[in-house]
Amino acid sequence: MTDGTQDTDGTDAEASAQRTSIGARRNPATAEAIRLAATEILAEKGYAGFSVEAVARRARAGKPTIYRWWPSKAELLLDVYHRQKTGMPEPDTGSLVEDLTIYLDALLRIWRETPSGTVFRSLIAEAQTDSAAARALRTYLDQRLDQSAAMIRRARTRGEISETVDPLLAMELVTSLAWTRLVTDRLDMETAAVRAAVSLFVESWRA
Amino acid sequence: MTDGTQDTDGTDAEASAQRTSIGARRNPATAEAIRLAATEILAEKGYAGFSVEAVARRARAGKPTIYRWWPSKAELLLDVYHRQKTGMPEPDTGSLVEDLTIYLDALLRIWRETPSGTVFRSLIAEAQTDSAAARALRTYLDQRLDQSAAMIRRARTRGEISETVDPLLAMELVTSLAWTRLVTDRLDMETAAVRAAVSLFVESWRA
Amino acid sequence: MTDGTQDTDGTDAEASAQRTSIGARRNPATAEAIRLAATEILAEKGYAGFSVEAVARRARAGKPTIYRWWPSKAELLLDVYHRQKTGMPEPDTGSLVEDLTIYLDALLRIWRETPSGTVFRSLIAEAQTDSAAARALRTYLDQRLDQSAAMIRRARTRGEISETVDPLLAMELVTSLAWTRLVTDRLDMETAAVRAAVSLFVESWRA
């Protein structure tokens, strides 16, 4: 940043720009460049090509800089996932089947169409090796479930479903399907199929 | 081996037994020693400690011998998993809730109490990196689903559930919960909780 | 702690004591703390543990503060060595053998019993890498030689040794032995052995 360009909060898309310390505090531009590099590598090469070394190389950052802020590969992965997981709808149509269909459909589509699917797969894989990743993954799952369980809690509140339904457990059932599809590379589920699956939850299976 | 004084203090009782060549054909004892070593390593150290190098070391085998017969780490993993497959029950109590509860409870218990849980977690992790593993995992899932969907088909046949329920999809819902629990290390689900989860599938949620 | 505590005595043995800014001029307490930290580290861990980072850490100083006043690691080393130079004797007993024995014996003892040996070893090592250190070392050697050669000049003046003996070269021979002993960690030379070595210089080897 030797020139006078003002972009302090700018979307510094150029990782190759020479960055230097901005004093005794974290440089947001560096952090962003690292996240960007990590994201791009995951998008281009997948988890197999994702290494701290490669991220550092692409972001023109030092490895210690990465380890300073993300104590493990998993943390970086999780951070990247977090940033990417924008635009998840929080539907409230008044119909639980509809809400869950919209939610699950959107989740699968986002995983399919953006790098976030690869990112999350990577995180799951990492969690099988790295205990920090495992903890992070579990914490993240808990939070996500709690948040999205709001759909089910609303349905219960409005009397659409029984009081005996545990919202967290119910939400876990829905989410689990998505996870399984993700790790087995079968995200191509049409909306109709999604609705059918959701119906299997919400509607009675009974004849 | 020029003399018999080899390796009396072997760190590994099983593997330290000297195998001699049986000529120009595959030595089953070697193959077994490799499988055993792989299994033990997974049981003791988990996926993190599972490397071809470590397996070769423990099995007192050469790395090329492993690569000769198992072209990838994933193949070895899958082989190990297959051998370990203990008898999953195929309950037929006349009640779908009961059948699925027994099935799911057994699956979680086996993953919890035998090394097979670790092995399968490892396979899932490997599948995120290795395409051969991915293919193997998916094929395996298909077969398992088809097989265990028999429970649901029977329920449908006897009129317990609607004709519109897709047995494979329904079975995938049940199985997905187990997978998610496995990869997030939350297998400790009591039978009552399992039954509650299964009920969420089979019973109506509606008030 | 931000006021009052003056710390005027400057010979602060504890580097962790808080120093406060004295405004826009060099803080002697800081400089002293840095020198002290450097000395202690060299004494405790030797050259291997001596890094600007470690010195800054122990002195509770910023690295730039060190680099501001000592442009290279070698300068800091040399500074430390200079401060540590305890009184080397300048014997004048009337006998050259006696003078040199006292001198060499004292040099070896000081290097052995005080940190200055380690410091000087470090300086020699540093000089092999850093040209500033090399220059400093050589200048220092020249001065030392010139100074201690006085012993030999006196012996020549009083007719004890030949006019053809070059005092500087002769002194270099004596000093060289000490250096070699230092860098090969063989400083434990008894006075008798020192005298024997000196005699090899001054007395005739001839039968």
Next chain:
Amino acid sequence: MTDGTQDTDGTDAEASAQRTSIGARRNPATAEAIRLAATEILAEKGYAGFSVEAVARRARAGKPTIYRWWPSKAELLLDVYHRQKTGMPEPDTGSLVEDLTIYLDALLRIWRETPSGTVFRSLIAEAQTDSAAARALRTYLDQRLDQSAAMIRRARTRGEISETVDPLLAMELVTSLAWTRLVTDRLDMETAAVRAAVSLFVESWRA
């Protein structure tokens, strides 16, 4: 040389040749390529540029291959020095002054005119940091002294010098001068000066 990635396709035909394993034993070509690379780096960039990483890069070898055979940087350095230190004369002219002059003169010349001087300086520097290097250096010195002390032993045998002269100590005096000159970068000593120095040893200083 603004960065280290410059000449990966080195002009060096030997090093760039692709080498592979020759079975379960050390590949001499690899060892030689590593030694060559180490030597060249020392010759070109000196000790400052000498790193295992750099050697591996230039030799087109893996770092583990280097560490497999040379457990420390110092061992590699010492090995390189050993190979290079050919052609040291072992004079036996019948005159000790002559023998030592030839020897010392040759030593200084070789250090001056071949890379071995740089190599040995590096070893001395390394020994101040690395205990393995220190041990190696000391062992090496002992052997060299013992070997070259033969000149003095011969002189004693033929009655040229006193029986009381300790050959090892005497040889150490001679060698020390060379070491000191080496580490202070003052190897440019003319033969006459060398002879003068040696004379200071062998002849009487007395008037």
Next chain:
DNA sequence: GGATAACCGAGACGGTACGTCCTGTCTTCGA
């Protein structure tokens, strides 16, 4: 019944990545 072919152990090889430590530079903030 001697040659041959494939297996097996062993482990070296060129590499990639790990996570840590240090270098020397830079900037902010407080005094």
Next chain:
DNA sequence: TCGAAGACAGGACGTACCGTCTCGGTTATCC
């Protein structure tokens, strides 16, 4: 305007595995 603090890019450290490559030795099978 200095000092403390610490972030930064970068390079090197020594280790663990990867997947490949001989090697030497060992049988069974084929000629």
